[in-house]
Amino acid sequence: KNCSTNKPPKVLIAEPSTPRSGISYLKEHGCQVIELEKATEDEVLKHIAEVDALLLAPPLKLTNKILDAAGCNMKTVATVSAGYNHIDIDELRKRGIKLGNTPRVLDAAVADHAVMLALAAARRLHEGRLKIENNEWKSDYQWMLGQDICNSTVGIIGLGNIGQAIAKRMKGFDIKQILYTGHREKPEGKELGAKFVSLDTLARDSDFVIISVPLTKETEGMCNEEFFSKMKKTSVFVNISRGQVVDQPALIKALKTNSIFAAGLDVMTPEPLPPDHEMLKLPNLVLTPHIGSATTNTRNEMSLLAAKNILKGLAGEEMIYPVV
């Protein structure tokens, strides 16, 4: 295996749409970059043996095949994302490879998106648009009634950085209270005046349920049929984390039978969602194509942060946001 360190260090940019901010930063700091034209495993395999670091983004998975093909200098990986469920971190740990991610810089954009979905689902944004298109606009005071956010109980599953940013925003809507659940009660929860409850209580008592928990073995399928059956008929469900946290058929059933009021999803399974998918036919479901962090500034910041993680890793220093 190629074990000599490249001078200048070589960084493989696996995601062709990585904003220039990070790529320029790497170049300005003495790196040679190799940019792929397509983010596929095969393309990565063509170059991975000769590089010292890898910058990638979901949905590309960091497979064992890629890790096996890497030279023994490839000890630094950065993902341009907050989530890292596309990477087997135990495997990286075993191989002594460092991984950094890009949290915090996307909190505001993703939290804004969650609030947008909550409002859009509660006020029937998608359905209203369809009514206009289908010439079904009525003048009726009982028509298209939605749910209020004011005086509501907002339940946040996963009060991490994004969850806290969501809580802060929702507090601006004169809500009654914030509930949250997770591994443990958090000091940040207390500061926000949020109440730590069980998943059951959260499902039962919330008017808005918002998922901002990372996808792990523990959270996979956590919002299942039983969960949705506990939610109120008037409640709104929002997911900005990963589609697999939700048992999607159970959600579809809950929406179709109106056992919950509406949902807003930025993440789903599969992604991309096929255009003939049954979810697109549900009037009480607002969908966006996994764009929670997709603002110009946020994506630039994410790219730059990933580049900084790479440079730290190459220098043998602690990354700014180390995962492994």
Ligand SMILES: O=CC(=O)O
């Ligand atoms: O989904 C996007 C991210 O994890 O940053």
